[in-house]
Amino acid sequence: MKTNFDLVVVGTGPAASSTAMKCREAGWEVAMIDSRPYGGTCPLRGCDPKKVLVGAAEMIDGMERMGGKGVVPGATINWSELMAFKRTFTEPVPDGTVKKLHKAGIHTFHGRASFADEETIQVGEDQLTGKHILIASGAKPVELPIQGIEHLTYSDEFLELDALPKKIIFVGGGYISFEFAHIAARAGAEVHIIQRGAQPLKNFDPELVDLLVKSSEENGIQIHLDTEVKSIEKTGAAFTVEGIKEDESFKLDGDLVVHGAGRVPEIDDLNLEKGNVDWEKKGVSVNEYLQSVSNPRVYAAGDAAATKGLPLTPVASMEAQVVTANLLGGNQRTPNYDVMPSVVFSLPKLSAVGLSEEAAREQGYNVRVNKIDTSEWYTYKRTNERYAMVKIIIDEDSDQVLGAHLLSREADELINHFATAIQFKLKTEDLKQMTYAYPTAASDLGSML
Structure with a gap:
């Protein structure tokens, strides 16, 4: 037809x-x-x-x-x-x-x-x-140059698992791996993340990523950096992942191997x-x-x-x-990519919007960086959160927020406030005058600026 x-x-x-x-x-x-x-x-x-x-x-x-x-x-x-x-x-x-x-x-x-x-x-x-x-x-998931890729489980299949395996290996250090790893770990599984390079979650602030890695490891997630997977073999119901870690052979057995290396x-x-x-x-x-x-x-x-x-x-x-x-x-409208808030729903959460510190400097802005460890602030101390940090990128000349990078259990909601500030080019002076309900995470915004 x-x-x-x-x-x-x-x-x-x-x-x-x-x-x-x-x-x-x-x-x-x-x-x-x-x-x-x-x-x-x-x-x-x-x-x-x-x-x-x-x-x-x-x-x-x-x-x-x-x-x-x-x-x-x-x-x-x-x-x-x-x-x-x-x-x-x-x-x-x-x-x-x-x-x-x-x-x-x-x-x-x-x-x-x-x-x-x-x-x-x-x-x-x-x-x-x-x-x-x-x-x-x-x-769709990127095809990996690995022998035995037919043994990989993909994200949509993970979300349909009727039973959670005892030991799970995630190949790749992207947001899918981190989110699923934190879910699986809290559900009682032994969890490993294998990252080919030195830093996972490359679209996020490296310093905050390092804190998330530290927090993840303290919660039982084992993260193998600088490790390249070469093959996956199946023996019975189990799998063996082999590769190279810092020029030495690497081998890890598990009950499930999940693709988390990007799409x-x-x-x-x-x-x-x-x-x-x-x-x-x-x-x-x-x-x-x-x-x-x-x-x-x-x-x-x-x-x-x-x-x-x-x-x-x-x-x-x-x-x-x-x-x-x-x-x-007719062709009249173009997309605006200035504001794209992004969140990794790990525990704690990691979020970002706008420019990184490096990008802001490369673009010639007169940059001020407010990097604050907020773990001792009331918002996080009251629920005993060990890791919480913000990094706010501000243009000194215009007094406007250029970027925001957050790590905390409130990072997913807070990033939207910074997205609004960037979208509407609000000055930090204006944001500081805003009255927020207290005690809420948003009521900390003025102190971050």
């Missing part, structure tokens, strides 16, 4: 769906394609289900920290019950998404999408011709060359309007697009708003 549409969307995550819905509201005929259950990574196998598991880990962590301070530790995570609770969030998503799309009059197709020519997407036996095409296909755009099976769509390592090559540089009918957003944007759901949603505006009104 061959069908003509105003817009064909590859992907069904939040970014893809928002563009599809807006264009449909404008009267366009819209088709959406996904080879997996509808809803996308974040609601089904990413940030949303992960945060459910993090919530349970936080409760265990809080009781452990407050042991001897009035709270008696002893509660444990029942993994199967926790996973059943998680599924109450994820299981309704695919049907709910499809019903919402059908109610709006959007046509849905299941299967692998690939270009047949510059204006046609092939899905099984169907050919969908689009005046415009949006590629919002997301990302890449999921575009390699789209037959982009047939669609005359140029691409690069970071995704589809786009101009400032998120339009393909080689095929003007094609746009890309989110992890599938080669932009300055971080691989985060809010960034993908922002890019989708830009694409929607440009589809409906």
